Amino acid sequence: MGTPVTSIVPGGYDAYVRVFHPAAPARFGSAATWQQVADWSGRRFHPLAHEKLSVSVRANPGPPPFSEAPLRGMLSTESEVCDTLVRQLSALTGTPSACYFAIWERWGILSGGWARFKAVAEGDEEPDTLDDDIARWQEQVAQLPRLEHQYRSYLVGRGPIGVACELDSHLLGPEPSPELGLTPQLWWPEDRAWVVATEIDFDSTIVATTTAGAEALLDCEGLEALLVPADGRLDEGGDDINLP
Numbered sequence: 001m002g003t004p005v006t007s008i009v010p011g012g013y014d015a016y017v018r019v020f021h022p023a024a025p026a027r028f029g030s031a032a033t034w035q036q037v038a039d040w041s042g043r044r045f046h047p048l049a050h051e052k053l054s055v056s057v058r059a060n061p062g063p064p065p066f067s068e069a070p071l072r073g074m075l076s077t078e079s080e081v082c083d084t085l086v087r088q089l090s091a092l093t094g095t096p097s098a099c100y101f102a103i104w105e106r107w108g109i110l111s112g113g114w115a116r117f118k119a120v121a122e123g124d125e126e127p128d129t130l131d132d133d134i135a136r137w138q139e140q141v142a143q144l145p146r147l148e149h150q151y152r153s154y155l156v157g158r159g160p161i162g163v164a165c166e167l168d169s170h171l172l173g174p175e176p177s178p179e180l181g182l183t184p185q186l187w188w189p190e191d192r193a194w195v196v197a198t199e200i201d202f203d204s205t206i207v208a209t210t211t212a213g214a215e216a217l218l219d220c221e222g223l224e225a226l227l228v229p230a231d232g233r234l235d236e237g238g239d240d241i242n243l244p
Contacts, residue, residue, distance in 0.1 A: 002233035007151075008199045009206050011230060015214035018047060018234075019205040020224045022079055023054075023066035031079055032066040033224045040065050043242045047226040050239035051203060073104075073200035075165070075183040082165040082183055084222040085196065085207075089161065092213045093189035096161045102147050102154035102186035103167075104200050109181070110141050110155070147186075152200075154186060161189065164196075202234055 005016050022031035034053060038045035041056040041064075051069060075082040090096045103110070147154040157163070164187050188195040194209040206228070207217060217225050232238060 002237050003199075003235040004231050004233055005206055005228055006230050008197045008202075008234075009195050009208040013195070013208035013230075014211045015209055016228050016230055016232075017207045017209065017214050017217045017225050018228045019081065019085065019207060019217070020226075021070035021072075021076065021081065021203050021205070022224070023070045024068035026063060026065050026067050029065060034070075035224065036065050046239075046241055047228045048232050048234065048238040048240075049242065050236045052236065052239065052242050052244065070203035072203050073185070074198055075205060077165055077181075077183065080222050081205075084220060085205075085217075086161055086164055088216055088220050088223075089189075089194060089196070089207075089213075092209065092216065093161075093191055093193040095190040095193075098190040099159065099161045099163070100186075100188055100190070101157050101159065101163055101167075101184040103157075103182060104185045105141075105146070105153045105155050107182060152185070161187075199234075204234075206234075 005018075009016065020034045022033060023037060025031050034049060035045045037054050038049070040058075040061055041054060042058040042061065043049075043053045043055075045053065054064070054066070054069070056064075075085070093099075141155065144155045144157070147156045164184055167182055167184070183198065184196075185200060186195065186197050194207055194213055196205060196207050198205045207213070209217070214227060217223060218227065228234075
């Protein structure tokens with residue numbers, strides 16, 4: 001019932017670490033951690049905390065420390081979280097130059113939908129070549145290898161670990177690609193020392209790893225992270241501490 005940790009990352013690892021995506025900062029502020037949001041709202045920050053953490057139970061909480069909710073479904077390439085994960089995970093695998101990256105195949109940009117929206121939004125008139133450009137792009141995407149999961153289908157690529165934060169600079173095919181603005185939903189090294197999952201509906205990232213790997217991530221400056229149980233629920237029902 002619900003969405004347990006091992007429904008989005010494999011079972012059998014020593015430890016599971018939840019990396020919390022920061023919330024967009026309030027005006028002139030810095031990105032807000034979940035702990036800062038909990039301090040403001042009067043709720044409790046814990047491993048299975050849900051977004052209801054941001055609903056204040058204080059009578060007069062004052063201005064919130066955030067302007068927008070944490071990013072869902074991907075790691076922000078504008079924050080340091082993705083780069084920090086890459087640095088830490090590089091040291092936790094024997095094959096950092098051989099990793100696999102899986103992107104959910106139904107992102108709008110992969111079907112060309114984003115290209116049409118952007119063209120209209122920026123110029124109010126589609127370029128004459130847009131349909132042909134989108135068709136070529138869709139053909140490239142269709143030729144990519146797939147990974148079929150019980151709940152999702154993904155496009156799969158292979159490369160060094162740094163690709164996780166730099167998908168925009170890597171082509172999906174022989175022709176120039178649009179800027180993806182994405183990070184992978186799943187990535188893992190060839191030796192499978194760890195698996196990273198950023199499920200599209202969640203505002204945090206799960207890392208399945210060794211005990212030593214978990215300790216390194218939990219002690220890492222720049223990451224807000226907590227251990228989560230393998231059977232812990234990541235949906236709203238899993239947060240039975242911060243009740244409505």
